[in-house]
Amino acid sequence: xxxxxxxxxxxxxxxxxxxxxxxxxxxxxxxxxxxxxxxxxxxxxxxxxxxxxxxxxxxxxxxxxxxxxxxxxxxxxxxxxxxxxxxxxxxxxxxxxxxxxxxxxxxxxxxxxxxxxxxxxxxxxxxxxxxxxxxxxxxxxxxxxxxxxxxxxxxxxxxxxxxxxxxxxxxxxxxxxxxxxxxxxxxxxxxxxxxxxxxxxxxxxxxxxxxxxxxxxxxxxxxxxxxxxxxxxxxxxxxxxxxxxxxx
Amino acid sequence: xxxxxxxxxxxxxxxxxxxxxxxxxxxxxxxxxxxxxxxxxxxxxxxxxxxxxxxxxxxxxxxxxxxxxxxxxxxxxxxxxxxxxxxxxxxxxxxxxxxxxxxxxxxxxxxxxxxxxxxxxxxxxxxxxxxxxxxxxxxxxxxxxxxxxxxxxxxxxxxxxxxxxxxxxxxxxxxxxxxxxxxxxxxxxxxxxxxxxxxxxxxxxxxxxxxxxxxxxxxxxxxxxxxxxxxxxxxxxxxxxxxxxxxx
Numbered sequence: 001x002x003x004x005x006x007x008x009x010x011x012x013x014x015x016x017x018x019x020x021x022x023x024x025x026x027x028x029x030x031x032x033x034x035x036x037x038x039x040x041x042x043x044x045x046x047x048x049x050x051x052x053x054x055x056x057x058x059x060x061x062x063x064x065x066x067x068x069x070x071x072x073x074x075x076x077x078x079x080x081x082x083x084x085x086x087x088x089x090x091x092x093x094x095x096x097x098x099x100x101x102x103x104x105x106x107x108x109x110x111x112x113x114x115x116x117x118x119x120x121x122x123x124x125x126x127x128x129x130x131x132x133x134x135x136x137x138x139x140x141x142x143x144x145x146x147x148x149x150x151x152x153x154x155x156x157x158x159x160x161x162x163x164x165x166x167x168x169x170x171x172x173x174x175x176x177x178x179x180x181x182x183x184x185x186x187x188x189x190x191x192x193x194x195x196x197x198x199x200x201x202x203x204x205x206x207x208x209x210x211x212x213x214x215x216x217x218x219x220x221x222x223x224x225x226x227x228x229x230x231x232x233x234x235x236x237x238x239x240x241x242x243x244x245x246x247x248x
Numbered sequence: 249x250x251x252x253x254x255x256x257x258x259x260x261x262x263x264x265x266x267x268x269x270x271x272x273x274x275x276x277x278x279x280x281x282x283x284x285x286x287x288x289x290x291x292x293x294x295x296x297x298x299x300x301x302x303x304x305x306x307x308x309x310x311x312x313x314x315x316x317x318x319x320x321x322x323x324x325x326x327x328x329x330x331x332x333x334x335x336x337x338x339x340x341x342x343x344x345x346x347x348x349x350x351x352x353x354x355x356x357x358x359x360x361x362x363x364x365x366x367x368x369x370x371x372x373x374x375x376x377x378x379x380x381x382x383x384x385x386x387x388x389x390x391x392x393x394x395x396x397x398x399x400x401x402x403x404x405x406x407x408x409x410x411x412x413x414x415x416x417x418x419x420x421x422x423x424x425x426x427x428x429x430x431x432x433x434x435x436x437x438x439x440x441x442x443x444x445x446x447x448x449x450x451x452x453x454x455x456x457x458x459x460x461x462x463x464x465x466x467x468x469x470x471x472x473x474x475x476x477x478x479x480x481x482x483x484x485x486x487x488x489x490x491x492x493x494x495x496x
Binding site for chain 1: 283284285290292295390391393394397398404405408409412479480483
């Protein structure tokens with residue numbers, strides 16, 4: 001039985017669960033969203049590490065043998081601690097996002113967008129530099145999550161907020177945009193409109209690529225998904241039904 | 249020794265602390281922001297009640313004899329439970345906001361704005377109806393807190409978001425706007441621009457009025473303020489220094 005645990009600070013990680021579900025590589029996916037304490041983006045590193053270890057303890061109850069950290073903020077600060085504690089592979093969306101670029105030109109102009117905490121952690125930037133990428137612009141875009149939550153994924157207000165955050169960069173010259181937050185794939189159309197020449201890196205797709213490249217998982221399972229949340233589980237289930245077309 | 253505890257989910261309640269500080273009625277103010285679990289606006293009632301009771305326990309350690317619940321969401325759902333547990337007066341910003349309207353015309357057109365949870369709780373609306381007000385429009389405006397956090401308190405984006413939230417109401421006919429969230433006073437200029445004929449009700453000013461009208465506190469104390477946060481206390485102190493011109 002292959003069981004994949006997915007941990008996110010909230011419901012955004014459903015976008016990652018969706019991609020993993022499509023692979024049919026697992027018998028079961030156990031999703032845990034820490035909705036009682038979301039968002040992690042503006043919290044302290046030690047607090048995020050503690051919350052992440054609690055999530056691991058919770059998911060261990062389900063005999064998972066694989067853990068995906070779908071929260072970029074937790075991936076930025078807590079993956080090393082999780083790896084120490086977990087007796088199975090732990091994959092973070094940041095490492096996956098960087099690995100997804102391995103065949104790209106090292107001179108590519110990369111734009112990284114994420115929460116304040118993710119950008120400030122420098123984890124993406126350091127990993128990218130270790131891989132030889134040098135042209136990296138990192139911008140924190142804290143209004144994107146509330147925009148997605150309000151359903152404003154395109155339109156005039158969203159365009160103006162994009163213009164504000166990216167006013168100092170030459171958008172046409174950007175080759176790659178790393179969507180460093182699980183909510184951001186919902187803004188795909190607006191990203192494509194503003195960054196016409198760029199390839200977008202989604203966390204969910206990057207994680208799937210990393211799993212396929214590094215682990216010898218086979219088969220076409222009839223994957224079940226179970227959803228848990230530390231608060232408002234009904235909201236998580238509603239969102240999952242809408243996004244995944246599955247029940248809780 | 250009169251010691252006033254102030255509890256908020258985050259740092260927004262500093263706007264309430266500022267008004268209480270100005271009264272010089274207390275020897276000491278103890279501010280506790282539950283920044284590790286902010287925001288409360290999208291959490292479950294039972295979770296918010298639990299967090300609020302934990303905040304009360306924390307503040308009791310400082311021998312407070314007065315508690316102000318500066319968080320509108322906690323005021324909406326947890327004030328009754330806090331009153332049962334606290335051996336001293338507990339004042340919520342919602343009751344204060346409603347009491348501030350006691351001399352207003354009962355036919356006034358009232359606009360209430362707040363988080364989804366505050367609006368959905370119907371607490372403001374029910375209290376206003378009990379006082380005889382009938383013309384109440386309530387609108388949840390979840391983008392306002394992130395706007396304030398991003399410093400976008402006026403300008404084109406803020407105007408357009410106001411236009412979006414208030415597109416279905418006749419702004420000129422609004423007599424009173426209740427700012428049902430402690431972050432919203434920072435948007436005062438934009439509210440004044442969009443609601444030219446309206447009186448704005450700020451939580452902090454309403455709480456001060458309620459304290460003065462109901463409790464026989466006297467004197468001009470040299471009020472000290474102590475600040476505590478469940479996460480990132482340095483951010484709370486920085487914000488407090490900026491807003492109050494005091495240290496932590």
